[in-house]
Amino acid sequence: MIKKTHEERKPEKRIPVRPRRKQEQTKRHYPQQKTYKKTYSKVGAGKVRIIPIGGVEEIGRNMTVVEYGDDIVVIDAGLQFPEEETPGIDFIIPNTKYLEAKKDKIRGLIISHGHLDHVGAIPYLIDKLGNPTIYATKLTKAIILKRQEEFPHGPKLDVQEITSASRIRMGKSLSAKFFDITHTIPDAIGIIIETPLGNVIYPGDFKIEVDAKGKPENIEPYEKLGKEKNLVLLMESTNVEMPGFSMSEKTVQENLKRIFTATKGRIIVGTFSSQIERIIEMLKIAESLGRKVFIDGYSMKTNIEIAKELKLFVPKKDTLVPIDKIDDYPPEKILAICTGAQGEKNASMMRIANKKHKYIRIRPDDTIILSSSVIPGNEKSIQNLKDNLARQGARIIHNKTEDIHASGHAYSEELKMMIKMIKPRFFIPIHGHYFRLKTNADLAESIGIPKENIIAPMANGIIIETDGKTIQPTKETVPANYVMVDGLGVGDVQEVVLRDRQMLSQDGIFVMITVIDSQTGKVKNSPDIISRGFIYLRESQDILKQTRYLIRKTVEEATGKMHPVNIDYVKTLLRERIAKFLFQKTKRRPMVLPVIIEV
């Protein structure tokens, strides 16, 4: 479920839910800008090397390396949204130092599907990889190219279109073939890297749909694949903690159809723009009911555009109507599909809720359908969204009241089914935090994969090697720390900058500027104080006055005995005294910065 945000076509700004508490920090180590060595060991002779570069200590920034002899294949290049330890950061992407050092060996970057946690890092890192050929299916390719347009200074991408029937030679010893997979976006594929030791199989994100009788659907490719020599299965862990089977997307679509049919007034749906399959289905339902469809939100419009261009669906003439015409139609003829079901500021749904939408004002006979899950961390913004919509009298249907959202990621029974069908010799859980990976490893063991044939990666950047008989991590690791994108900077934000942002957000900053006479050490004029986020200065004249007095006293006591004046000493003294004084007065700890100017 968490994954959903990453599946957005264009990252909407996300709204945090909890303020940082004083002095708090969850334990996480992400060494920044270490000087890594520039060379790495060669793969052991006759061995297949697999490196999860991203996606095994987090949900997001997926990237996996498969290497044999002189050939490297890279799978996926996703981004991750920022975390509590990374305030102000735009995205986090995989660290490609290892690949940069070996870029002449890269035979291609294969992308499993078009969601951001699989394609989102391409614009930031493709250059560093030597701009290798990207292999992607039709829709995935269109999404990659569309996104690249937002980076006008980026390189021209070489994207080769593939289908599940393709077979691509990847250097001397590797080749790739593919299989269809069910996810929430069309054209998702599983990837098979053929090595001399057998297949390395990467289904990517998937789920297994089950029909009304409980029979799994579209599993023939996996069963067929199960007959081959399958060396390693790299399998996602997103929903491994969920028992049973995930809800079928068909159930969701049937429920939406039922609700649409029973509704009289306007229908306004908020959902993830990445849910392209569901959006297409809603378009079809609307056509069958004679409703016009109004698409709103940048990412939603882009995705519909791409889907139309690729003829993933062919709408009737006049089905799609621009949003500014919405008032030309009677309520029972209207279906609006909008972004912002997570309460993202400025997204369509939030503008509607806040009465700031240019064309949509809620009426009491409107039905609003939030066809999405709650991404952890967004509870508060979704609460605000629902509150503000409800205040205006609309009926609100959400995924707690009706089955109108299904995850695109396999639950534990589906995962087991996949392992049983593929019958791999070795099993490596990926995509998820350690506890999920561990749970996935236990799952595989529970259905017969020997413990010694399972590797649950302890961290991004571990090197796993197999000779076909055994599998283990080597002692070497490759750089895999966070690479942060902040504005124009990629990888330049240091931990110290983030720590400062966290500190500043707690009790603010207190800068004091003191001008002293370099001859006498006396303070000239009254010290200047600049403070933000600490106390409300206008109502704190007393404390400011006392602080100025204390600054002057501290400085002059120190400089009085000093010839020449040791500015660093005075500053340290000043910082300590004033920080202590302010804490006594307020029990708050602003960042205290003394500036001394000698004239």
Place this chain on the structure above:
Amino acid sequence: MIKKTHEERKPEKRIPVRPRRKQEQTKRHYPQQKTYKKTYSKVGAGKVRIIPIGGVEEIGRNMTVVEYGDDIVVIDAGLQFPEEETPGIDFIIPNTKYLEAKKDKIRGLIISHGHLDHVGAIPYLIDKLGNPTIYATKLTKAIILKRQEEFPHGPKLDVQEITSASRIRMGKSLSAKFFDITHTIPDAIGIIIETPLGNVIYPGDFKIEVDAKGKPENIEPYEKLGKEKNLVLLMESTNVEMPGFSMSEKTVQENLKRIFTATKGRIIVGTFSSQIERIIEMLKIAESLGRKVFIDGYSMKTNIEIAKELKLFVPKKDTLVPIDKIDDYPPEKILAICTGAQGEKNASMMRIANKKHKYIRIRPDDTIILSSSVIPGNEKSIQNLKDNLARQGARIIHNKTEDIHASGHAYSEELKMMIKMIKPRFFIPIHGHYFRLKTNADLAESIGIPKENIIAPMANGIIIETDGKTIQPTKETVPANYVMVDGLGVGDVQEVVLRDRQMLSQDGIFVMITVIDSQTGKVKNSPDIISRGFIYLRESQDILKQTRYLIRKTVEEATGKMHPVNIDYVKTLLRERIAKFLFQKTKRRPMVLPVIIEV
């Protein structure tokens, strides 16, 4: 579920999960420090006035006023934990301006139970209410007094102990009686304010336990109460969105017993210290299995202490053993009960996970039980907790894998049951955001309360009045905005301070200090730059150099034509130019603050 945090005895520091995104803010208006008028209208003759002062736009800081003639009864005085819009804040408490203006009419403060969202604000506001008598049951009283010890400069509280059999005269026209209620803490009571127009009933937080046959338990008091003249029911809305019945606490206790019995090694349980009933039950199970119990965590120890003092349970001699003796016992004799199941930093469980606990190191044969829900916003810290524990090899049981946690708040069917038993004339949903209140109002209507007899408060501070025949909000409202506690300050943090903290957390601060010759307007020396949370200064010498150059140029161009120098003009110009320059260079927007010193 969200409520659970508030139920902690001592507020553990909570860990936020999502960083604030640039420029973002969910819509919320909390006017700060408005000058409110000092007088308010009298209650209409023969009318009962009810004011939800806190708890109807949030979960937390519950406080409700009941007024008739010259008498006021205040119910509960809770705190709320900070939100994303309030970084660095410790707590949020109710605004008591209305009560301060009428404090001579306050006949008492009645507390429904000992959780923080009902008692937590007492130390901060009791003085302002004129230190009225507090009425509370035995355990609640003990919790209030224990907490007050943390405020040595606070007033001596006048707490009168009550039981569900008490009846208290509250002034000329009101009186209070009580009824037993089931919640997750012992000694919780429902409150009945008897008015000349009938009963105002406030069950507080409650759930209805259902036995194995589906028969509700302990509902006789409600059925009996249903025969009286019940004017208004004020009912909580926390879990109104949940269908059916909540899980029984007995189910949880049975599952814990089963797991404890089947476990061979040490058992380490993390749970909310506020779950006093469950903790007592675990102690009993441990005794029956011959395990010693090691309590760890400040709030957990305090609560056990209080429970022991009040003889809520009488442990066998030697059942409770200090944590530093844990290694003196074999694994199968050990049950540790710890705080920190939400991954709160420094809480017991997190110290164990991070290998910083003084006495507990995880071993592979340990079983860790997280008997708690995930409070929205804590997903990430709980993920870290589970990851770090799993890395050390322990078996982890949590509420997704086993039914080992139940909410203390009624689900929709329980809420319906309560309404049907009480049979109130009027219904006011409380405790929850607007959407929950609305859902609760709809629920009441669905079981026969006429729409015009239901008030779903639009906001804290609305005045609701009834003459016994009709009920409606008056046009007047009372101050109900957030009062924030930050360090020693109560209510002194302005919105501008919070906005600054949010801004600072995004792109940091950039202060430039320029000394100019007041005679010539020339810049003396190189401008000083102080920046935090923006870019890593050590690796940004180029940009600093260019900025210094631009500062000097801007200042001298401006002052060159000026006699005398208009400092404010120069500062504005400088702020604009430098902000623009830095944005061009980095696409980041630090807070830019120019300081000009004339010598």
